[in-house]
Amino acid sequence: MDVGKYNLNENNILNFSPEEHEIAIATQNLEVFYGKKQAIFNGNLQFERYRITSLIGASGSGKSTYLRSLNRMNDDIAQVKGKIIYRGLDVNSPKINVYEMRKHIGMVFQRPNPFSKSIRSNITFALKQNGIKDKQRLNQIVESSLKDAALWDEVKDDLDKSAWALSGGQQQRLCIARTIAMKPDILLLDEPASALDPISTSKIEETLIELKKKYTIIIVTHNMQQASRISDYTAFFHLGHILEYDKTKHLFTTPKITATNDYISGNFG
Numbered sequence: 001m002d003v004g005k006y007n008l009n010e011n012n013i014l015n016f017s018p019e020e021h022e023i024a025i026a027t028q029n030l031e032v033f034y035g036k037k038q039a040i041f042n043g044n045l046q047f048e049r050y051r052i053t054s055l056i057g058a059s060g061s062g063k064s065t066y067l068r069s070l071n072r073m074n075d076d077i078a079q080v081k082g083k084i085i086y087r088g089l090d091v092n093s094p095k096i097n098v099y100e101m102r103k104h105i106g107m108v109f110q111r112p113n114p115f116s117k118s119i120r121s122n123i124t125f126a127l128k129q130n131g132i133k134d135k136q137r138l139n140q141i142v143e144s145s146l147k148d149a150a151l152w153d154e155v156k157d158d159l160d161k162s163a164w165a166l167s168g169g170q171q172q173r174l175c176i177a178r179t180i181a182m183k184p185d186i187l188l189l190d191e192p193a194s195a196l197d198p199i200s201t202s203k204i205e206e207t208l209i210e211l212k213k214k215y216t217i218i219i220v221t222h223n224m225q226q227a228s229r230i231s232d233y234t235a236f237f238h239l240g241h242i243l244e245y246d247k248t249k250h251l252f253t254t255p256k257i258t259a260t261n262d263y264i265s266g267n268f269g
């Protein structure tokens with residue numbers, strides 16, 4: 001098989017799966033098309049529960065497309081074929097209630113996008129829509145979500161102030177808090193720190209490392225140092241193909257294929 005300039009026939013690509021432990025979500029033969037253009041080919045990955053998996057690769061390699069397919073964010077813009085297995089169900093089936101599914105598989109986007117509301121309301125908005133009305137219960141969830149997102153100490157006296165008054169890094173942690181308030185199983189993050197300064201970035205990274213005790217995390221990142229700092233597993237994407245998947249320390253130190261080696265050593269293009 002040729003993928004761009006790389007001939008991969010002799011390689012045992014994608015022979016790795018984290019099967020010693022429980023799998024939280026997996027894709028089988030995932031293919032994504034934007035009109036006639038195929039953006040993902042044969043997407044087969046298994047994600048281990050309570051671990052961080054990074055998706056890396058050059059711009060346009062399909063990382064975001066793949067990530068967004070996992071909770072059906074591509075429904076309106078692309079055709080997605082194949083299976084996305086979560087708790088024995090195929091998330092990609094037309095029978096799935098997408099709104100309910102996204103309570104289990106939540107997403108945080110690249111740019112912090114809090115609502116133009118108070119910090120508190122950013123968290124309680126969806127909860128109220130889901131029928132949680134009890135004030136004490138709402139307050140508890142606000143506190144626990146903000147604590148989990150490592151934001152509580154910075155905002156606990158300002159809960160009724162506008163979320164837009166927070167710094168970019170704080171806004172992104174608020175978006176993480178807003179997502180985890182719904183108690184998802186899986187957190188999808190699309191370059192959550194790319195718009196942030198190094199200090200905010202490291203705060204987000206510390207937060208994610210804490211969060212993996214309770215959530216399965218899948219993150220798209222352009223930052224290879226970030227992938228190697230925080231993730232347990234890494235998948236390398238190239239031209240819509242997932243070419244290599246391994247424990248992060250192996251992928252970055254002893255990649256199995258030339259394409260990965262070229263990418264991580266900066267000899268790519």
Ligand SMILES: Nc1ncnc2c1ncn2[C@@H]1O[C@H](COP(=O)(O)OP(=O)(O)OP(=O)(O)O)[C@@H](O)[C@H]1O
Pocket residue numbers: 034037039057058059060061062063064065066077222
């Ligand atoms: N809405 C869209 N309509 C048409 N083509 C798209 C759309 N979104 C992405 N693509 C194409 O699909 C391919 C994969 O794009 P995608 O954004 O998933 O890559 P990526 O690896 O996440 O890139 P980046 O790191 O730049 O975000 C690219 O060729 C891109 O041009």
